Amino acid sequence: MKQVAPAQSRYQRFDSIDAFHLALTDLPGSDHAAVDAAARRQMQLTKPPGSLGRLEEIALFLAGWQARERPGIDGAQAVIFAGNHGVATQGVSAFPPAVTAQMVANFAAGGAAINALTGAIGIPLRVVPLHLDRPTADFTAAPAMEEEECLAALNAGAAAVEPGSDLLLLGEMGIANSTAAAALCLRSFGGAATDWVGPGTGLSASGVSLKGAVIERAMARHAEASATPFETLRRVGGRELAAIAGATVAARHARVPVLLDGYICCAAIAPLAVAAPAIVDHCIAAHCSAEPGHRLLLDRLGLRPLLELDMRLGEGSGAAVAAAVIRSALAAHNGMATFAEAGVTSGA
Ligand SMILES: Cc1cc2ncn([C@H]3O[C@H](COP(=O)(O)O)[C@@H](O)[C@H]3O)c2cc1C
């Protein structure tokens, strides 16, 4: 078996906006030899070929990104980025912005869903709060972030990627960020505001209509601006969303596979995917959330979700549940006997 040293990435930090965009034009691929070796192994395991369905695909996917025939997730990491949003003042969330910091305290105390779910599968959790005392600007009136702030958020994401990690679970916390997510999707993929807005933490139907009007105003405010990935994240995103984007790009260059959580997490990479559709190649969509725009977003990203459990929480919760499925996929791939080992007759 090939031993891989942790891949040090020259994109562990983006020195400039141009460096970030350059990183998107220069995306490495996975290791085909390792995928082929894993595929040959799958064919020899004591089961009809293909009978473990997507579990087999997962094993091959991880073999490619980890560059080894028998991949593992004993070195997985989960990271939640947290940020606050000026657009919350528009009344677009069922909860007040103070909840973001309160939940960060809850993560630290071990009391949130993500603590229970990562605890259940033994994946360490790190929480990265990004200036919670300084919400972004209300993007219906101004860009959410200054250029330096957005670059710093991208870099906070990139810095959280441990190069030796064998799977990165991404999650977010930020009251009103389902509005920023919808704005990112609308600006990235177009369509109608109503395609992308939903209840988030539990808005009523009239609250969802208001949210749609808010993101339409944001589109009008930023209509003349350039539509690069950086500008979209800066204008209608938020710090935790830019951090997820930065982490996803840095992970790619370190060849760390990424497990994306729900609608909000996936929306953070929408602006990247418009410029560089191959950005999703090292990503698995953990689940399809109940937030209505998620199915359309996954379709636009070209990702097929692993699970569909009507979850609509965020925090990386869907990623943590999906990691348990990935663990099962690898248990079968690495632990089963071959036909020769077990003395079982293989098929024609
Ligand atoms: C107690 C609580 C825990 C959460 N954990 C994640 N979210 C989720 O809800 C927020 C997005 O929804 P909206 O845009 O409607 O504010 C994000 O913080 C997301 O992670 C939570 C929300 C609440 C209230």
Ligand SMILES: O=C(O)c1cccnc1
């Ligand atoms: O799917 C998500 O990411 C989501 C949905 C609702 C609220 N928070 C997160």
